Each structure stands twice: as C-alpha cells, then as structure tokens.
Amino acid sequence: MTTTRSAQPTTPLTAADVAGASDAIDRISTAWSSRVVGQERIRTALLVTLLSEGHVLLESVPGLAKTLASATLAQAVSAEFSRIQCTPDLLPSDIIGTQVYDPRRHEFETQLGPVHAHFVLLDEINRASAKTQSALLEAMQERQTSIAGTIHPLPRPFMVLATQNPIEEEGTYVLPHAQMDRFLLKEIVDYPDESDELMVLDRIDDGTLGQHATKVEPVATIGDVIDVQAMVRRVYVDPAIRRYVVAAVRATRHVGELLGPELGAYVEIGASPRGSIAFFQAARAMAVIQGRHYVIPEDIRELRHAVLRHRIHLSFEALADRVQPESIIDAVFRAVPTP
Template sequence: MTDTTTTSAAPQPASEPITRDELQRAGEILGRVSKAFSEKVVGQTALRDSLLVALMTGGHVLLESVPGLAKTTAAQTLAAAVAASFRRIQCTPDLLPSDITGTQIFDAQSSTFVTQLGPVHSHFVLLDEINRSSAKTQSAMLEAMQERQTSIGGTVYKLPSPFLVLATQNPIEQEGTYQLPEAQLDRFLLKEILDYPSPAEEAEIIRRIEVGVYDTPREATGDSGTGVHLDDVIRLQDLTKRVYVDPSIVTYIVQLVYVTRHPQQYIPATLADYIQFGASPRASIAFTQAARALALLNGRDYVIPEDVKQLRHGVLRHRLILGYEAAADEVKPETIIDAIFHAVQTP
C-alpha cells in the first residue's frame, strides 16, 4: 500500500530515555500486579492486559460479556493489588446523575448544605451494565471520565488519580436498555469481549471456590499485599509516556486509521461496503498510548509494530460504525479490522 498521508509524522517532544533500572523496576511492579490478578482470576489474560494498559495510560475499558465471567472480581483484584479504592455501580433505568457524581444534602443541625461525593470519586469504578442507565446518566458518567472532575453545587471536585472505569454491557439482554452513542463509545480506550472459560479453567474456578480463595475480601487498610501502591502506578504512567515511538510507527498507525475512513480503496468491496463511518483521530491517539503501555508491559522501552497489531481489535471494534447489513450478514468488526491491517504494509 502506498502512503496515505501527504505530510510526514510530526516530531515527538523530547523526553528522557528510560533507564535500565527504571525498566527493571517497572517489570517488577507489573509482575507483582499480574501475579495477584492470576491468583484470583482464572484465565482472562486478555482482560488482564487490557486493564493494565488502561491503568498505565489513564484510559478506560468497555467490556462486553454475559454475566458470570469475573468482571467484578477482575476489577476488585486489580484495585486491591495497587491499594486503590474501588466502587461498583449497578446501572438501572432510574439511576440519576447525582447518584454517580454526588449531591448536596441539607444538614439540619448546621442549617447548611453539605456536599456528599458520589461513588465515581474512587480510583477504580465498575459501571455494571452501563447501557441500562438513561442517556442523561450515561452522559454524566462519561463526562466525569473525560474531564476527570465533577461539578456539584457550582463547585468542581477533582477525581482521584489514578482513575479507571470498567464499564460493562450485556449483549444478550436488550430490553430496557439505552444504546451508547458512537461519540460516547469513542471515549473508551479499549473494548474487550470476554468468552466462556475452557473446561479446565472452569474446573479451576470451582476448586478455588472450594478452598476459599474468594472468601476473604481485602479490607480497606491501604496495604495491597503486593508491595505495590498508588505512587508506583503514577510512576508507571510517567514511564509509559516516555516509551519511544518511532515516526515510522506513527505513520503506520495513521495509515491504518485512514483506511477505516476510505475502505473502498484498500479492502475488498464486500467488506468495505459494511463500513458507514471510520475511526476518529482518537483511534490514532489510543493506538499510540496503548502501544506504549503494551511495550512497557513486555519489558521494552520502545514500540514495535506487533504492539499495534495486538491491540487492533480492542482499539477499533467500537470505533468502526457498521451498517445494519453487517449485523444481518453476521459480519463481525474483527473480520473487517483484520482486512484493514492486511492492507497496510508493516514498517
């Protein structure tokens, strides 16, 4: 494929290279968190990597799966592994924006209004079945995700750092749901789809339940049990920003996103016709940020094309807007995404 851009990639701001000691320390932190995750969650390595990538970049994850696939356990375990606060919000049609962000209540003793912060003011927030909440509530939550703050009674309250939202959708129940608009879906760094565990993994889940692995929840003591704390997460986020991305990788990412907007020129017409709208520049930004985190997760201080390829489904599956014909013909976004990557030459 020929270049789809007429201008060269913009020069990146100079940043201090990551030292060997910093890279080693990052590997130790990520290894401890991954070990704690695997002790509680059976399998689900793709979910683990997506959550770690989101944590390292300050992004959020949209998760689609049927009930019972350890979404809550995964979020709780990751929060516990870094000594972070965790709240779960069950979305329902009558959930109000103030139920999430917070509100002012009248204190009769002092005859004043007192601000009560909502559950979104936590480091980790599990927004369960986000599509069951009304559009107004979805908007309030997604605004908090983007702006990292809430406004209550005219006062702005910053959200804690790090801040990660894991929002879930149930694909098998559509009655009484409000579909997320495409512009709001675009706010999520990644979208992951979980499948059922294998028979061996399911047997291991039963074994862990029988021996009481899940019986003792972590108390809010501030001790992660892994030696990893929130300061370490902030350091990981700073290191992630310093991972080197070669201009050829940036050009590769931009070309991939360009093809999503002009598919007829590069992929078979039978697939191109399913695409109504391609991905926005947020996709290019997400690829760059997530590839940096994945490189660090794999012990490198530089991005390689395989990092971009590994993230292709998570970054693009919720950003490609497909027509109704795709659903009628049972064509999955992943099939089209693979065709797009096949059409663009790897640097």
C-alpha cells in the same frame, strides 16, 4: 514546503526504569492471577488501560469474573474501588454526588458520589439512562465533577471499567457511537476453557474464591502506579510506527478504496483520530508490560481489535450478513504494509 519532525520524549527510559516498571507490573499480575482464573485478555486490557490513563469497556454475558477482576486489581494496588449497578432510574446525582441540607447547622454540605474512587466499575452501563450515561462520560473525560458550582477533582489514578451485557437488550440504552469512542479499549470477554473452569471450583473449595475468600494483599501503591504511568509517557515511538498507526486508522475510513466495494459497503463510519491516539497510548503501555522502552509493530497488531472494534460503525448490510468488526479490522491490517 516545510516538514515537521515528530517530537520524542526528552528523557528516554533507562534499563533501570524498565526493570522497575516490569517488577511492579509482575507483582500486580501475580496478585491478580491469584484470584482470577485465566482471562488473560482481561488482565492485559486492564493493565494497558490503567497504565495509559484511559478507560475500558468490557462486554460479555454475566458470570465471567468482570467484577472480581476489577476489584482484585484495585486491591493489588491499594486503591479505592466502587461498584455502581446501572439501572434506568439511576440519576446523575446518585453517581456524581449532591448537596444535602443539614438542619442542625442550617447549611448545605456536599456528599461526593461513588464515582470519586480510583477504580469505578459501571456495571451494565447500557442500562443507565442517556442523561446518566452523559454525566458518567463527562466525569471520565474531564476527570472532575461539578456539584453546585464547585469543582471536585477525581483522584489519581482514575479508571472507569464499564460493562455491558450483549443479551437481554430490552430496556437498555445503547451507548451512542460518539460516547463509545471515549473508551480507550473495548474487550470481549469469552467463556473460560474447561481446565480454567475446573480450577475455579478448586479455588472455591480451598477458599481462594467465593464469598468467604479474603482480599488480595496489596503488592504496590498508588504512587507506584503513577510512577509507571509517567514512564509509559516516555516510551519511544519511531516515526515509522506512527505512520503505520495513522495509515491503519485512516484505512478504516476508506475501506472501499483499499479492499473493494464489497467490504467497503460494510463500513459506514471509520475510526476518528481518537483511534490513532488510543493506539499511541496503549502501545506504549504494552511495550512497558513486555519489558521494552520502545514500541514495535506487534504491539499495534496485538491491540488492533481492542482499540478499533468499538470505533468502526458497521452498516445494516454488515449486520444482516453477520459481519463482525474484527473481520474488517483484520482485512485492513493485512492490506496496510507493516514497517
């Protein structure tokens, strides 16, 4: 029997690397916070997703600054931003692009769609038809589009921020479980507290927010983002942490064996290996955000809801008993030994 040894980055991060990454992240965070009040969970989710080269799904009722948060992050890093309002009549060509005939030159020319931007906000993705959702998710996965047989690579970095509204479900197309799995994180955006909501009014008064507010001045470049993304891929993940991740994800597939038949009946499908990969990528980004060149168990625990809540498929019994995926996730992490 042979044992395989986990491969580690060949070039470990230095103290100078971590300091440089921390400086860039601090500048971006400060610029973001100058426009967006509170919503620290959104900030963390966006930064982790960006540095992990993934995509994020944000769920909340309208009016909780999801568009503002996305646009501000793009402005802070000198990136191109586009917003797509998803509706049932939206076609894949409206997003990806198409060929248009030019009668003057008697030839077709390619017009790229709004998905060809660094940051793409898909507002209310659950209102787009299944065909359009499929085209969007293909672009997310392949990082390219195909128009009339020609491949058009998407820019780097490329990040999709999709939102969905948990109310007004009439006329929506729920994302299939297999497509939800392609989002690195899913964050639930809650209402601000009283002090944050008062601060929003103050910032509208002083012109920081509102329709007459100026854009955030760039504090970093696209090149800076790509450099930090490369550093994230070199963060050290100890074999014990890797085993912890795999044990937690595998436990979601055998909840009955670990936690008993009562809780086991609530989970129909556990997380796939994409859950382990998501933890692996996101935890590395979290470590860099925290100013470390290595992952610790707390990184995994802090990300557990965002990584797993959309990867666990609950049964009808769970829905009837109003059991939330977060309660199952917490129970799993209490049962799995922490290294």
